[in-house]
Amino acid sequence: MTAPDYDQRIEHWKTALHQNGYRVTQPRLQVIRILAESEIPLTPQEIYQLSLGLDSPPGIASVYRTLEMLDDLGLIQQIHQPSGCHAICPAVEGHKHLLICTSCGQMRVVEGNEAVSEYIRMIEEQTGYQVEEHLLQLFGICQNCS
C-alpha cells in the first residue's frame, strides 16, 4: 500500500470513529496505525507486541477493545488461514477477495468476478439455500517468494 492510501485509510477510520461517537484516543490511533501500515495480517497479540516499540504503548486490554470497536464498525476483518484463525486486516469492501502468500504472509486484494456470483446463484437454485455471505480466500506463493 502506498503512502497516500495509507494516510487516507487512517483519515477514513478516524472520521468513522468520530461519526459513530467514539473518541479518537492515543491507544486507538496506535492500533489503527499498526493495522493500516501492515502488509500482512496480524493477530491481536502481534499487534500488542508491535505496539511495545512505541512511546507509552497501549495496554493489551485496549488492543482487544479497539479491535472489537473496529470490527463493529466493519473496518477490519478476520483472516482464516489453515495455520490459524485470528489474524486481522483492514476490511475488504464490496466484491473483493484476499490473496495471501503462504511463504511471506503478504496479502493482496483482488477483484471478484461475475462468474463467482453466477456460481453462487446456481448453488442457491440447486439447494434452496439463500446465500447471504461468502468467504473466498486464495492462498499461494507470491512472485517474490517463488
Added chain:
Amino acid sequence: MTAPDYDQRIEHWKTALHQNGYRVTQPRLQVIRILAESEIPLTPQEIYQLSLGLDSPPGIASVYRTLEMLDDLGLIQQIHQPSGCHAICPAVEGHKHLLICTSCGQMRVVEGNEAVSEYIRMIEEQTGYQVEEHLLQLFGICQNCS
C-alpha cells in the same frame, strides 16, 4: 448423511489410522463417531461435552490429541465462521465447498465449478501468484429455516 455413508466413513477412517501406524483405540473411536454422526460443525469443547454422555468418555486431552491426528491425516477440516473459527467437520475432498446454514448450523457439501477454477487461473495470471489452495465457504439460510 445416510446410515451407510456414515458407517463407510467410519470404516474409512479406521483403515486410515491403521495404515498410518495409529492404534484404533476407544477414545479415538468415540471422537470419530461423534464427528461422523454430526450434521453441524463442532468445536473441540462441544465434542468433549457430547462425549460425556457415553460410557467411559475420553479425557479432554484425548479429544484434542485425536483431532490433531485426524487433521494430520487430512480427515477433518476447520470451518471458519464469522462467529468463530474452531468448529470442525469431516474434510471435504476434491473440488467441493461447504454451505452452512447460519440459523441451524446444518452443513451441506456442494460441488465446485469450472467457473471458479477459471477465476482462480485468471487471478494467477494477473498477479503472478501461484495459487495452491482456496477457501470458499457459503453462508446462508437453509430451506427448513426460511
Added chain:
DNA sequence: AACCTTACTGATAATAATTATCATTATCAT
C-alpha cells in the same frame, strides 16, 4: 484557554481454551 462530563484507559484479576507432563493402561503384532 480552562472547565467539566464521562468515555476510555491501564493494571490486573478472572475465565476459557489449549498444550505439556507423567505414571498407568490398553492395543496389537508376535
Added chain:
DNA sequence: ATGATAATGATAATTATTATCAGTAAGGTT
C-alpha cells in the same frame, strides 16, 4: 497369551481473551 510401547486420564502449566474498577484524558462548552 505375552510383551513392547503407543496411548490414555488426570492434572499442571501455558496462552488467549474478557471483566473489573479506580484514575485519566478527550473534546464539547463556556
